[in-house]
Each structure stands twice: as C-alpha cells, then as structure tokens.
Amino acid sequence: MPDAVHDAFQRPLASLRLSVTDRCNLRCRYCMPEDEYVWLPRASILTFEELDRVVRVFSTLGVRKVRLTGGEPLLRHDLPALVRMIARIPQIEDLALTTNGLLLAKQAAALRAAGLQRVTVSLDTLRPERMLAFAKSARHGDVLAGIRAARDAGFEHVKLNSVVIRGFNDDELGDLVEFGRAEGAELRFIEYMDVGGATHWSMDQVVSQRDMLEALTRRYGPIAPVAQTGGDARAPAERFRLPDGTTFGIIASVTAPFCRTCDRSRVTADGTWFLCLYAGRGVDLRAPLRGGASDDDLAALIRATWQGRTDRGAEARLGVADRGALYRIDSLRADPHREMHTRGG
DSSP: OOOOOBOTTOOBOOEEEEEOOSOOSOOOTTTOOSSOOOOOOGGGSOOHHHHHHHHHHHHTTTOOEEEEESSOGGGSTTHHHHHHHHHTOTTOOEEEEEEOSTTHHHHHHHHHHHTOOEEEEEOOOSOHHHHHHHHSOOOHHHHHHHHHHHHHTTOSOOEEEEEEBTTTTTTOHHHHHHHHHHHTOEEEEEEOOOOTTOTTOBGGGBOOHHHHHHHHHHHHOOOEEOOOOGGGGGOSOEEEEOTTSOEEEEEOTTTSOOGGGOOEEEEOTTSEEESSTTOSOOEEOHHHHHTTOOHHHHHHHHHHHHHTOOOOHHHHHHTOTTOBOSOOHHHHHHOGGGSHHHHOO
C-alpha cells in the first residue's frame, strides 16, 4: 500500500468524514437551533457511486478510516448499500457511522450485515424532557432503542457522544457513565464548540475537560489517564479510567485542541472537501468528478491540497479575544457549507 500523503506539519491524510446528507430530524441547540435552513440542492448531492469513487481515490493517498456522517446519515435512503460498497475497498480498515440514533433500531442489523464496523450514537441527556427542550424531539426512547439495537446487531465498540453544556446537562456526567457501563458502551464527552450552527455559543457555557474530570473525581475517586498507542494516538478523545476500570473519553476541542495531530478531513454530501472544521472554504470535488476528471486527476488535486495544508483552526480560536460564535445566522444562510449539519462532525 502507498504511504499516506502528509501536510505541511507532517500530519497524514488518514481519516475521512463522509457526509451523505445535510438533512437532520433533530434541531439540537449546538448545531441547528434555528427554525429555517438553506438546504443543498438535491441535484448536487453525490450519488453512492460518486461517494464510493471519492473514498477509493482518498484510499490511494493514505486514508484508512472512513466515518459516515450527516446531517443524520440514516435519513439517506438505503445507506447499507453504500456501506457495502465502501467495505469492499481493500485499503479501508475502519468503517464507522455517527448517528443521532432515532432510526438506528430499524437499520442496525442491515448496517452490520453490510460491513459497518463501528457505531457512535449522540446521547446528550438521559432525561426525555431535556431532549424535548434541547433538540425539539420527544423521541428519546428511540435513541435508547437504537443503542440497544446496535449492541444486539453485534457492534462490539459502541460509543456515545455527549456534548456537555453548562446549565443543560453538566449535572448528568456520572449518570451518563453509568448508562454506558450498563449498556456496554463508552462515553465520549465533548466540549461545546463554537462551530457552524452554534449561533448561541458563549465561552461561559463551555464545561472544560478539567471541570469534567473534577466532577467525575468527586463522584468516583481518582481517575487515571489511559495511554494512547498506535492509531489511537491521533484520536480526538483523551481516554480515562475510573477506579473500577470503566473507561470514558473527553474531546477537549475548545480548551485543549488536538490540531497538531489531526489527520482528519471531511467531504460534504455535495462533494466539498474541508481540511479543517473551522475552515472558511473548501475544495470542490464534485465539479471534476462530474466533469470527466480521471482518478489520477482527482488524486493529484487532493495530494497537492493536503500537502499545502497548514490548518490549525481550533488552536487559532484559542487566541481570539472576546471569543463568541464563529458565525452569525445571516452568514450561515449566505453559505450553507458553514453549517455543521452540512459539513459533518
């Protein structure tokens, strides 16, 4: 296999987030808090064949991990068909999915049979009334059913993502850990980020990694870091172990960014490639895809772009005085590619 392409800071092109839709069936405050949105034109959305080709080209340049995202990826009709296509690519060693879980119970078995290896489910609260207020959905039970269906379908490494926001769910950290333990899933606590549609973001709502560890230490006692080795060394989450051996992770993107080891980029459902979650603009891959470019042409474009990459967006945000939300509503509506539900997490 060819060696991975490296950027200006010697970060490899190794992990690809592939968004399959910009649509979502939740309206979470940290991502889609508004009532109206500008959607990508349906004709611009890449077909499964085009998405498969994109992954194949990226795989020749070093990508070994692919994560299907959205929006809510399970809204894309017949997603197991795309999973089967990508699972056949020899270089792809890790094929995962991030979902809000609402539709997972019905699709978990088919996704596993198609070759999906890992599932991450967003679970910000264990209280249905909080989900209703925060995400405008009364389907909390469907999320829990999806988590259990993933386990029953044979997914061995189910992860649960919880964005922690002060005054919303920061009193549930221990309860979420206990739920994960009971369900055989590992928690990933995520600092509330000022990206995309987080138009109501403010620094005082961020619960830092230090604050989370202090809260969990008060409940459980001493917490030890887990050494990250191999591919895990570039994972965004730092992992920790409770005294009884239970593990969990924290993604401290706001207070302790991992830019210097970041090997991931993301392609939107309409083929725009973003090299950083904070990037102001992306690279159009759809035009060459549909304009007759060969795989070698696409690979040359991707290689040259990545080799010139100097993005360290989260670190740059650390130095912003009076830091607020990255975008205002009018700015998001002017360019839907700035939205998290378009860009993918």
